[in-house]
Amino acid sequence: MTTESLTYVRPKLGLGSAAIDEQEEQAAVATLRSRNLFRYYGDNPDQPPHRVSELEKTAAAWIGTDYVLAVSSGTAALETALAAISVGPGDEVIVPAWSWLSCVTTIVRMGARPVLAEINDSLNLDPNEIERLTTPRTRAVLVVHYQGVAADMAPIIKSAHRRGLFVIEDCAESPATHYHGRPVGTWGDVAIYSFQHNKPMSAGEGGMLVTRDIRTYERAVRMHDLGQYRPYHAAITPGQEPAFSGANYRMSELTAAIALVQLGKVEGIKAHCRKIQQQVFDLIGELPGLTWRTIADPEGDFGFEIYFYLDDAELVEPFRAALDAREVNCLPRTGTYPQYHRENILTARAHHPAASPFRDMKPWPAPGYRAEDFPVTEDLTRRFIALPIGWKYTLDDATHIAESLIAVHAELIC
Numbered sequence: 001m002t003t004e005s006l007t008y009v010r011p012k013l014g015l016g017s018a019a020i021d022e023q024e025e026q027a028a029v030a031t032l033r034s035r036n037l038f039r040y041y042g043d044n045p046d047q048p049p050h051r052v053s054e055l056e057k058t059a060a061a062w063i064g065t066d067y068v069l070a071v072s073s074g075t076a077a078l079e080t081a082l083a084a085i086s087v088g089p090g091d092e093v094i095v096p097a098w099s100w101l102s103c104v105t106t107i108v109r110m111g112a113r114p115v116l117a118e119i120n121d122s123l124n125l126d127p128n129e130i131e132r133l134t135t136p137r138t139r140a141v142l143v144v145h146y147q148g149v150a151a152d153m154a155p156i157i158k159s160a161h162r163r164g165l166f167v168i169e170d171c172a173e174s175p176a177t178h179y180h181g182r183p184v185g186t187w188g189d190v191a192i193y194s195f196q197h198n199k200p201m202s203a204g205e206g207g208m209l210v211t212r213d214i215r216t217y218e219r220a221v222r223m224h225d226l227g228q229y230r231p232y233h234a235a236i237t238p239g240q241e242p243a244f245s246g247a248n249y250r251m252s253e254l255t256a257a258i259a260l261v262q263l264g265k266v267e268g269i270k271a272h273c274r275k276i277q278q279q280v281f282d283l284i285g286e287l288p289g290l291t292w293r294t295i296a297d298p299e300g301d302f303g304f305e306i307y308f309y310l311d312d313a314e315l316v317e318p319f320r321a322a323l324d325a326r327e328v329n330c331l332p333r334t335g336t337y338p339q340y341h342r343e344n345i346l347t348a349r350a351h352h353p354a355a356s357p358f359r360d361m362k363p364w365p366a367p368g369y370r371a372e373d374f375p376v377t378e379d380l381t382r383r384f385i386a387l388p389i390g391w392k393y394t395l396d397d398a399t400h401i402a403e404s405l406i407a408v409h410a411e412l413i414c
């Protein structure tokens with residue numbers, strides 16, 4: 001270890017939450033002073049000058065879509081999206097095995113069966129899996145844009161739409177991320193975002209759903225507000241759909257006030273992360289025995305996490321330990337791991353035995369829900385190392401990361 005690394009102080013992690021300053025404070029205080037934290041009440045309920053409405057309008061213009069609905073979390077947005085496109089009992093939804101917990105729990109809560117798919121070396125859904133896994137019961141493909149990198153949307157959309165499947169884009173980890181010049185969230189039929197604490201834009205909790213389809217919008221509004229369709233939404237597009245029993249996933253004014261400020265910061269956070277990332281890449285060049293994550297459109301990458309694979313999975317832990325000893329953040333922290341290892345899949349349980357979409361699949365775990373069914377996902381996810389980049393990182397940190405990577409590579413690989 002060098003003397004420099006003994007004195008080096010590792011930077012603090014964090015994206016949107018690390019960028020919170022007096023702007024969010026002022027927005028929160030102003031909203032509190034309005035004495036109205038509920039989006040649908042106010043002096044003029046037909047034209048509410050409310051934060052939630054403003055967040056929806058601002059986000060729609062920023063993403064370049066028609067309808068945005070703010071909700072209480074990214075998970076609520078996923079459930080609302082599934083309900084909006086009428087996913088229910090007997091249906092199947094294709095979802096990458098390597099994805100966040102709620103990508104599966106929300107499908108199960110709708111009574112539908114999540115069908116797990118392999119990823120490829122982009123750590124996103126392998127587009128070829130749609131053909132392999134589609135059955136007469138498949139309704140939708142849930143695409144996750146994992147950690148700031150867009151999935152390969154052109155072949156995904158082509159394959160899914162040719163088979164009559166809806167495409168749901170999960171942009172929770174990838175706002176402001178692009179694919180061939182267009183933001184994620186504009187490629188599929190409906191998309192979701194999250195404002196959870198670890199995300200590039202954060203209000204602690206919160207989410208949004210975006211779509212271009214009027215019917216999906218109306219059903220989403222009804223799902224998130226107990227089946228109701230209030231005058232505010234009817235003024236945007238008149239209600240055509242019958243009411244149904246929905247949930248309460250409404251966003252509060254206070255959340256929206258903070259989310260709005262963060263929406264205004266996210267492009268700056270992206271530019272910062274990309275600058276740091278580029279410096280790391282420029283200083284490293286190529287290192288034998290180390291392969292970068294495949295990125296379908298590198299220009300659209302948010303740039304907040306650098307991924308590389310080692311050829312030898314046995315070297316991953318020593319490599320991480322050596323980087324960590326040099327004060328480089330590199331320990332797994334996404335909370336993502338293969339769905340077939342998670343407790344709720346191992347038990348196959350829903351909140352009630354009759355509600356489990358796996359109840360007739362005996363013995364359990366059935367094919368398609370066992371580690372041995374996912375050789376590619378198993379291999380890739382055992383061999384990667386991730387280097388997070390945050391809002392507090394400096395170009396000196398980028399230099400330290402690159403020098404540490406070169407030194408550890410020389411020690412352990414060649």
Ligand SMILES: Cc1ncc(COP(=O)(O)O)c(C=O)c1O
Binds near residue numbers: 076103207
């Ligand atoms: C890919 C993905 N989807 C959905 C969610 C759910 O978002 P939330 O935590 O806001 O419910 C998250 C984040 O936590 C996520 O990373």
